[in-house]
Amino acid sequence: MMEKNVANTKRDGLLHPSIDKVVVIEGTHAASHAVKLARVQVIAAYPITPQTSVVEKLSEIVSDGDLDAKFIKVESEHSAMACCIGSSISGARAFTATSSQGLALMHELLHWAAGSRLPIVMVNVNRAMAPPWSIYVDHNDSLSQRDTGWLQFYAESNQEVTDTVLQAYKIAETVSLPVMINLDAFVLSHTSEPVALPKQEIVDEFLPARKASFKIDTSDPKAFGALIGPEAYMEMRYKLYRAMEDARSVIREVDRDFAEKFGRSYGGLVEEYMTEDAETVLITSATAVSTARIAVDELRSMGFPVGLMKLRVFRPFPVDEVRELAKHVRKIGVMDRNVSFGATGIIYQETKAVLYNAADRPSVFGFIAGLGGRDITPETIKEIFSYLMNHDEPESESVWVSLKTSDADQGARPFPETGAGIRRSEGVK
Amino acid sequence: MTKYKFTTVEEMPPLAFSLESTREIPTGSWRHVRPVYRDKNSPCHVTCPAGEKIPDYFELVRQKKYKEAWYKILEDNPLPGVTGRVCYHPCEGQCNRAGYDGAVAIHNIERFVADKNFKNRKLPAAVEARKSEKVAVIGSGPAGLSCAYQLSRLGYRSVIYEADHEPGGMLRYGIPDYRLPKKILDKEIKDIEALGVEIMVDSKIGDNVAWSELERYDAVFVAVGATHSRKIGAPGEDLKGVYTGIDFLKELSTGNVPKVGRQVLVLGGGNTAIDAARSALRLGKRVTVLYRRTRVEMPAVPEEIEEAEKEGVHFEFLVTPVKISGSKGKASEIELMKMQLGEPDESGRRRPVPVIGSNFSMRADTIISAIGEEPDLSFLPYSFLRKGIRLFVDDEHTTGVPGIFAGGDAATNPNGTVVNAIRAGKEAAISIHEFLGWRSRSNGVSHDAVKPEEVNTFYFPHEGRVEVPRITVQKSKTTFSEVNKTLTEEQALTEAERCFTCGTCLHCDVCMTFCPDVAISKDESGEYTIDYEHCKGCGICVNECPRGAMELVPEGAREAVEEVEHI
Ligand SMILES: Cc1cc2nc3c(=O)[nH]c(=O)nc-3n(C[C@H](O)[C@H](O)[C@H](O)COP(=O)(O)OP(=O)(O)OC[C@H]3O[C@@H](n4cnc5c(N)ncnc54)[C@H](O)[C@@H]3O)c2cc1C
Ligand code: SF4
Ligand code: SF4
Ligand code: SF4
Numbered sequence: 002m003m004e005k006n007v008a009n010t011k012r013d014g015l016l017h018p019s020i021d022k023v024v025v026i027e028g029t030h031a032a033s034h035a036v037k038l039a040r041v042q043v044i045a046a047y048p049i050t051p052q053t054s055v056v057e058k059l060s061e062i063v064s065d066g067d068l069d070a071k072f073i074k075v076e077s078e079h080s081a082m083a084c085c086i087g088s089s090i091s092g093a094r095a096f097t098a099t100s101s102q103g104l105a106l107m108h109e110l111l112h113w114a115a116g117s118r119l120p121i122v123m124v125n126v127n128r129a130m131a132p133p134w135s136i137y138v139d140h141n142d143s144l145s146q147r148d149t150g151w152l153q154f155y156a157e158s159n160q161e162v163t164d165t166v167l168q169a170y171k172i173a174e175t176v177s178l179p180v181m182i183n184l185d186a187f188v189l190s191h192t193s194e195p196v197a198l199p200k201q202e203i204v205d206e207f208l209p210a211r212k213a214s215f216k217i218d219t220s221d222p223k224a225f226g227a228l229i230g231p232e233a234y235m236e237m238r239y240k241l242y243r244a245m246e247d248a249r250s251v252i253r254e255v256d257r258d259f260a261e262k263f264g265r266s267y268g269g270l271v272e273e274y275m276t277e278d279a280e281t282v283l284i285t286s287a288t289a290v291s292t293a294r295i296a297v298d299e300l301r302s303m304g305f306p307v308g309l310m311k312l313r314v315f316r317p318f319p320v321d322e323v324r325e326l327a328k329h330v331r332k333i334g335v336m337d338r339n340v341s342f343g344a345t346g347i348i349y350q351e352t353k354a355v356l357y358n359a360a361d362r363p364s365v366f367g368f369i370a371g372l373g374g375r376d377i378t379p380e381t382i383k384e385i386f387s388y389l390m391n392h393d394e395p396e397s398e399s400v401w402v403s404l405k406t407s408d409a410d411q412g413a414r415p416f417p418e419t420g421a422g423i424r425r426s427e428g429v430k
Numbered sequence: 431m432t433k434y435k436f437t438t439v440e441e442m443p444p445l446a447f448s449l450e451s452t453r454e455i456p457t458g459s460w461r462h463v464r465p466v467y468r469d470k471n472s473p474c475h476v477t478c479p480a481g482e483k484i485p486d487y488f489e490l491v492r493q494k495k496y497k498e499a500w501y502k503i504l505e506d507n508p509l510p511g512v513t514g515r516v517c518y519h520p521c522e523g524q525c526n527r528a529g530y531d532g533a534v535a536i537h538n539i540e541r542f543v544a545d546k547n548f549k550n551r552k553l554p555a556a557v558e559a560r561k562s563e564k565v566a567v568i569g570s571g572p573a574g575l576s577c578a579y580q581l582s583r584l585g586y587r588s589v590i591y592e593a594d595h596e597p598g599g600m601l602r603y604g605i606p607d608y609r610l611p612k613k614i615l616d617k618e619i620k621d622i623e624a625l626g627v628e629i630m631v632d633s634k635i636g637d638n639v640a641w642s643e644l645e646r647y648d649a650v651f652v653a654v655g656a657t658h659s660r661k662i663g664a665p666g667e668d669l670k671g672v673y674t675g676i677d678f679l680k681e682l683s684t685g686n687v688p689k690v691g692r693q694v695l696v697l698g699g700g701n702t703a704i705d706a707a708r709s710a711l712r713l714g715k716r717v718t719v720l721y722r723r724t725r726v727e728m729p730a731v732p733e734e735i736e737e738a739e740k741e742g743v744h745f746e747f748l749v750t751p752v753k754i755s756g757s758k759g760k761a762s763e764i765e766l767m768k769m770q771l772g773e774p775d776e777s778g779r780r781r782p783v784p785v786i787g788s789n790f791s792m793r794a795d796t797i798i799s800a801i802g803e804e805p806d807l808s809f810l811p812y813s814f815l816r817k818g819i820r821l822f823v824d825d826e827h828t829t830g831v832p833g834i835f836a837g838g839d840a841a842t843n844p845n846g847t848v849v850n851a852i853r854a855g856k857e858a859a860i861s862i863h864e865f866l867g868w869r870s871r872s873n874g875v876s877h878d879a880v881k882p883e884e885v886n887t888f889y890f891p892h893e894g895r896v897e898v899p900r901i902t903v904q905k906s907k908t909t910f911s912e913v914n915k916t917l918t919e920e921q922a923l924t925e926a927e928r929c930f931t932c933g934t935c936l937h938c939d940v941c942m943t944f945c946p947d948v949a950i951s952k953d954e955s956g957e958y959t960i961d962y963e964h965c966k967g968c969g970i971c972v973n974e975c976p977r978g979a980m981e982l983v984p985e986g987a988r989e990a991v992e993e994v995e996h997i
Contacts, residue, residue: 118444177444215445222948224448236439237446243439 017264021200028189031159031196032124033058035166037068038204042093045073045084051190052126055098078103082110089119092216101128101142115150120173128186129373137374138186140339144347152180153316155286159194171255176248185288245317270319272311279308285336286312289377296382303420320355327361334366334389345399366395370402383416390424461967463982470933473879474521479853480507485934491926496546508579511614514541517849518731526882532895534929542922558585563648571599572848573653573838576855582625593634603680607910636809649862652836656803666754671761675702675800691795698800699728706798707743718744722782741907765791805840817842827858880932884978896925935979941971
């Protein structure tokens with residue numbers, strides 16, 4: 002794919018001085034370029050749609066000599082992660098990318114990477130799990146890896162992909178935990194957008210070479226990941242738990258640091274949009290956030306006090322941010338692009354869970370939408386808001402949005418054009 | 431050892447790792463198969479009839495120890511300059527690299543090593559103490575030369591009786607200059623003489639030297655080759671203008687230019703036919719080879735057939751001569767009959783059968799018949815067993831008459847090639863040595879050759895086979911100077927580098943590096959030791975070894991026990 006330089010820092014005085022060039026690239030390449038800028042030393046990956054172009058581009062970059070890295074072709078995702086673990090434990094900066102079933106195949110080693118406290122960064126292109134086969138977006142693949150000890154980011158734009166990869170290495174190497182960056186299949190992975198690529202020198206300042214606090218040393222042989230008895234296992238788990246807890250402040254700090262150097266910020270773990278005076282707020286993640294911004298703008302122009310919280314980081318869960326939001330809103334809707342069978346949408350569960358012990362507990366509604374690549378449009382979001390505003394309490398634990406069903410009770414209704422029949426306001430808390 | 435005790439989370443490392451090495455855990459008890467170091471034969475070595483230790487001398491080439499490399503070849507073959515040029519190199523056919531990206535150009539490296547030592551050379555001295563026994567060798571072709579040479583390495587004096595005026599057999603009088611320049615042959619024969627081998631030329635047994643003269647020797651090796659052209663058996667074969675291939679080539683190699691007309695027809699499909707055809711072409715003639723089967727059945731070295739085609743020799747297949755006719759005693763026309771292929775014969779090739787009524791004629795000024803050679807054994811007493819036209823010998827090259835051995839093209843199972851003659855000479859020398867009451871040193875235990883799948887090609891990046899330098903076809907078809915050139919040093923090194931060194935440990939440390947139990951160590955002399963207290967028999971070393979120089983044997987097997995005693 003042609004990368005067109007659409008802006009020129011010299012001509013356009015508005016551009017931030019950290020920018021080397023602005024190129025129009027797809028989401029997967031936004032990741033590849035960031036990997037190059039991060040001076041990753043080992044790349045091991047196995048191809049799977051729609052991740053392939055991430056590593057395809059990297060293979061070109063490495064073979065052109067633009068990145069001094071070992072590019073390892075492997076026979077499975079399991080091996081890809083094994084290579085990352087091996088190289089990371091020897092002190093190298095490692096990267097891999099996968100998607101869906103590939104991520105599932107890595108599962109065992111995801112535990113291994115986190116348990117070994119290795120700062121590996123992985124891009125996962127969110128793709129629905131099979132069967133039925135699908136190559137389109139939803140988040141069940143990454144959310145199934147919730148408890149492996151990996152940090153999880155969800156990107157809204159190609160620029161955010163690039164920036165998050167750079168942030169991710171810094172965060173990972175600070176807390177000694179691996180980071181997974183998720184981007185929506187096709188909607189982001191294969192859509193071209195302008196991306197500002199920063200200057201290498203500034204990236205190098207922001208992200209210096211990795212200094213591993215422990216690594217394999219052949220002159221001092223040791224066994225890594227050794228067997229541990231019940232007298233110490235729990236403590237090791239606690240260390241990992243703490244590291245994840247500590248990651249929250251590190252993520253915020255790194256984002257601030259990033260903003261200072263590069264002029265862009267993503268708010269740390271969440272980003273809020275028009276929430277200050279909002280009564281009803283929707284929490285969602287990834288590309289649906291962009292769509293939701295449009296819906297919120299529309300409803301605002303009609304006078305509805307609605308807002309939006311973008312969940313950028315799912316692990317560690319933004320407990321403080323959600324609780325803070327709960328203090329001043331009446332209703333929270335959570336739109337999940339996933340489902341936990343036998344329960345509800347996963348983010349919905351987690352949102353409710355963090356609020357249960359909080360002093361302020363608005364009503365929390367769960368919506369499931371956009372599975373297997375079903376489009377989430379501004380209309381979808383508005384449907385959700387119509388439901389939210391016309392209900393005091395949720396009628397069921399999860400509302401499946403735009404479900405093709407003859408059951409009239411199931412699902413939300415389209416938002417009326419003029420807003421007629423929708424409850425206007427119950428007053429700010 | 432110190433026991434570490436952590437009481438709080440804060441004291442613990444971020445990851446569970448041992449604070450000491452894991453040597454205290456004797457994982458050797460888990461093992462049920464045992465890795466052992468065991469050099470194996472390479473398929474090229476096993477296939478080379480002369481038994482050249484190819485991977486060994488290639489390693490010396492890589493170290494640029496060209497003299498040592500030459501010495502290594504000379505252990506098995508005194509004529510590497512010759513075989514490096516004209517051997518049909520079966521070794522390459524079995525090369526493990528063949529299926530990967532092309533066989534190693536073994537015989538080109540062999541030639542490079544020989545040529546690199548062309549000047550200032552001195553052969554290594556005999557390996558065994560001088561003996562009092564003397565051996566006579568009849569014939570100075572490759573079989574005779576190889577036998578006399580190996581005998582002198584074993585400490586014997588030998589005398590070669592040669593009927594011709596100069597030594598070398600078919601190497602001199604058969605194979606033309608453009609494939610094997612005489613100075614190469616002369617040099618290698620001189621070397622053999624320098625070891626004390628006496629060559630008596632113009633001494634034909636059964637003619638000017640009586641068979642009984644050989645009685646004073648302790649053993650005799652008969653290597654008289656197959657020097658007589660087979661008759662076509664068609665009327666007119668004695669007309670002027672009809673040559674045998676052997677006579678024609680011999681004329682040329684003694685510096686004379688035989689009289690040939692413009693239109694030359696060559697009968698036959700072997701090396702002699704092709705060499706005669708390419709030689710006639712070099713005399714500026716139009717040449718057609720007539721062969722009774724098809725191209726695939728031609729016994730000549732395939733590369734030579736290709737060369738002949740490139741140079742412009744014409745081929746007519748599935749034809750056989752019926753009659754040669756002419757006027758004033760001179761041949762001018764040949765009558766031919768068409769053939770077709772029938773059932774396979776004992777050689778496995780499909781037998782040509784005549785197509786009745788398909789006769790036709792071709793104009794010809796010169797006809798060269800090269801349909802095969804046979805030995806002249808008329809000098810031998812009747813008591814010798816024969817098989818067909820050849821002298822019968824067993825695998826030890828004995829003839830059945832005590833003390834008389836035979837080999838090469840004159841004897842049974844000759845395969846009719848230079849390198850097989852060299853093998854026969856070498857093996858006969860060993861048999862003679864044993865006949866004279868000595869025990870020969872065995873080459874040690876011989877294991878199977880390394881199979882392609884035992885080579886770990888991961889360690890060998892793809893690199894195509896070398897392009898052999900040569901003079902252009904335009905030039906080659908007009909001159910008797912050598913067609914193929916010697917590899918440059920750079921080419922030879924690159925090519926030697928391509929060799930996997932199947933089955934011979936190169937001390938690359940791969941096994942040691944990969945052992946997950948750090949159970950392999952290397953001493954100052956560079957030898958590896960496996961610590962079986964810790965080796966848990968995972969086999970990774972064996973799997974990783976680039977060249978199959980290790981083996982996994984069942985625990986408790988006899989080999990395993992022996993191996994341990996060895997170590
Ligand atoms: C034209 C031609 C091309 C060939 N090309 C190739 C090739 O490219 N590659 C290959 O591998 N092989 C080739 N060959 C075959 C190869 O040359 C022979 O197989 C090989 O030379 C046989 O060796 P030898 O020692 O058994 O016999 P020879 O080389 O035939 O030597 C026998 C010697 O014994 C002598 N002799 C015979 N009778 C007596 C006697 N009574 N007393 C004393 N001396 C005697 C002869 O004069 C002769 O010198 C070719 C053969 C010919 C004819
Ligand atoms: S003598 Fe022939 S078979 Fe032996 S190594 Fe040389 S080319 Fe190969
Ligand atoms: S790779 Fe080398 S050792 Fe192996 S068969 Fe070929 S020439 Fe012989
Ligand atoms: S891996 Fe290398 S050192 Fe080990 S046996 Fe094979 S060739 Fe020898």
